[in-house]
Amino acid sequence: MTPTVFLPSQRLLRNAICRLSVLVVLGWTGSSFATPNGARIFDLHVHLWHDEALLQAYEENLKKTGREVAAAGVMWFGGPNQALAKQPESIEAGNDGIIALAARHPTLVPIATVHPYDGEAAIAELERVAQKGVKVLKIHAHTQRFDAADPRVLALVQRAGELGVVVLMDNASIVPGDCEKLFNLALNAPRTRFVFAHLGGMNFRFWNILRAARTAEGLFAENIFFDVSAIVALVADSPFKDEFVWTMRSVGIDRLLFGSDYPQYSVDQNLKALDQLGLEDEEKTKILYENARGLLGLP
Numbered sequence: 095m096t097p098t099v100f101l102p103s104q105r106l107l108r109n110a111i112c113r114l115s116v117l118v119v120l121g122w123t124g125s126s127f128a129t130p131n132g133a134r135i136f137d138l139h140v141h142l143w144h145d146e147a148l149l150q151a152y153e154e155n156l157k158k159t160g161r162e163v164a165a166a167g168v169m170w171f172g173g174p175n176q177a178l179a180k181q182p183e184s185i186e187a188g189n190d191g192i193i194a195l196a197a198r199h200p201t202l203v204p205i206a207t208v209h210p211y212d213g214e215a216a217i218a219e220l221e222r223v224a225q226k227g228v229k230v231l232k233i234h235a236h237t238q239r240f241d242a243a244d245p246r247v248l249a250l251v252q253r254a255g256e257l258g259v260v261v262l263m264d265n266a267s268i269v270p271g272d273c274e275k276l277f278n279l280a281l282n283a284p285r286t287r288f289v290f291a292h293l294g295g296m297n298f299r300f301w302n303i304l305r306a307a308r309t310a311e312g313l314f315a316e317n318i319f320f321d322v323s324a325i326v327a328l329v330a331d332s333p334f335k336d337e338f339v340w341t342m343r344s345v346g347i348d349r350l351l352f353g354s355d356y357p358q359y360s361v362d363q364n365l366k367a368l369d370q371l372g373l374e375d376e377e378k379t380k381i382l383y384e385n386a387r388g389l390l391g392l393p
């Protein structure tokens with residue numbers, strides 16, 4: 095059989111059709127992409143509280159601002175829903191809710207959570223949701239009130255690594271020593287892939303340490319990714335914008351993922367901010383979708 099060769103125009107058409115079918119599933123149609131070469135967008139960071147109404151509000155916000163996303167990572171956790179320790183039943187219900195929501199909307203990637211201090215129960219819940227196909231676990235030292243340097247956190251993230259679950263952790267530098275603790279956690283769990291949300295917040299400079307870590311033989315397993323949700327909106331009009339872009343390239347453009355942090359920030363706000371940073375189109379394409387595709391096995 096002759097292998098099928100797609101001419102560039104055919105490939106574009108095929109991609110357009112794929113994209114259209116994705117959007118039809120979600121009912122997101124009509125608006126145009128304002129991203130390089132019609133790049134697809136994956137929004138890693140959406141707080142939906144497993145609520146159809148909030149999903150609808152998210153979709154309406156996209157429509158209103160003329161934006162489209164191909165897929166989104168959604169969590170039940172945030173706002174009024176906090177996953178505190180010693181509440182395993184409500185955590186289980188929250189996880190089941192977001193898994194069910196994603197099952198009804200196939201382009202949503204469900205993000206589960208557990209509390210590390212629940213120990214064995216937390217690990218059992220992680221195993222249960224991984225069995226159901228969950229690929230991302232979100233934990234948040236500030237709102238869940240845990241210490242990222244606690245051995246129970248290490249045990250949990252190591253198990254996540256064994257299960258192939260990516261660990262998304264808040265890294266807005268709200269808690270003291272946030273970046274330092276997360277860096278050491280990642281060094282101690284080299285088989286776990288992490289996404290640190292907000293790239294260190296206003297302490298983003300810390301992460302230039304990765305340039306040095308890469309020169310220390312056998313130290314760093316390249317298991318750290320970052321989402322740039324919200325932080326891009328904070329730095330885009332700042333006097334240290336260039337430093338932030340330099341940091342993005344230091345940690346590696348291949349390591350960065352787009353996110354909105356909806357409802358606190360919108361896709362539109364984050365895209366506008368990203369546009370203001372003066373990145374190359376190829377860099378934006380990677381951040382908007384390609385890196386997430388590699389990390390999470392998206393189509």
Ligand SMILES: [Zn+2]
Pocket residue numbers: 139141172355
């Ligand atoms: Zn968030």
